[in-house]
Amino acid sequence: MRSQFLTLLCILTFLSCAWGLSDAVVSLVKADAVSETVYVKRRASTPEQQKAEPKQYYEDRSSGNVPLPEDPLVVRQLAIAQLAYSLLTLIGAVFMFRLRRIGFWIYVVGVVVGLVLPVTLVGFGALNVAFGVFFSMLFAGLYWVTLKEMH
Numbered sequence: 001m002r003s004q005f006l007t008l009l010c011i012l013t014f015l016s017c018a019w020g021l022s023d024a025v026v027s028l029v030k031a032d033a034v035s036e037t038v039y040v041k042r043r044a045s046t047p048e049q050q051k052a053e054p055k056q057y058y059e060d061r062s063s064g065n066v067p068l069p070e071d072p073l074v075v076r077q078l079a080i081a082q083l084a085y086s087l088l089t090l091i092g093a094v095f096m097f098r099l100r101r102i103g104f105w106i107y108v109v110g111v112v113v114g115l116v117l118p119v120t121l122v123g124f125g126a127l128n129v130a131f132g133v134f135f136s137m138l139f140a141g142l143y144w145v146t147l148k149e150m151h
Contacts, residue, residue, distance in 0.1 A: 002099055005124045009139060013093035013107075020086035020132065027079035031072040039101040077121040085114030089136060096143060101150040104143050 027034050088110025095103025114133035118126035 001098070001149075003146060003149055006096065006143075006149055009146070010093050010097040011080055013089060013139060014097075016112045016132065017086045018084055018136075019026035021090070024083035025081045025085060027075055028083070029110055031075040031079065035070050035075045069108070070076065074122055078118055078126060080112070081117040084117060085110055085133065085136075090111055096146075096150060099150045100148065104140075104147055104150065107136075107143060108140055111140055 089107050090110075092103045092105070092107025092110055095106060097103075111133060114136060
């Protein structure tokens with residue numbers, strides 16, 4: 001019987017992987033448009049100033065203060081890395097949801113791929129846009145706690 005904790009972890013992983021897969025596919029298909037993403041610097045303002053400012057709809061999705069790469073080739077390479085990472089972690093989560101222990105190891109391989117592949121393809125600057133992988137490392141530890149439930 002699967003615990004509620006393992007079920008919650010798997011569902012959160014499913015959602016994260018679905019987001020990652022959709023983001024990777026969009027980045028692969030629309031690499032030129034993604035590479036032209038405008039970096040929008042947010043400023044602290046009062047509620048009165050917020051009403052007076054025009055709404056900003058197109059915003060940089062990278063983590064931190066580092067904008068997305070401007071080179072479409074780099075965007076494609078990062079999208080390929082994200083696609084591999086998301087697919088492997090999704091497959092691992094599906095196996096763990098079915099209480100199969102092999103899913104944990106597939107998930108761990110996905111996390112390693114998510115860390116190593118962007119650095120291999122683009123360099124250490126890729127870690128700026130691969131922030132979700134660090135949460136996956138935390139999830140790997142949480143999945144490790146539930147490993148005894150799986151066979």
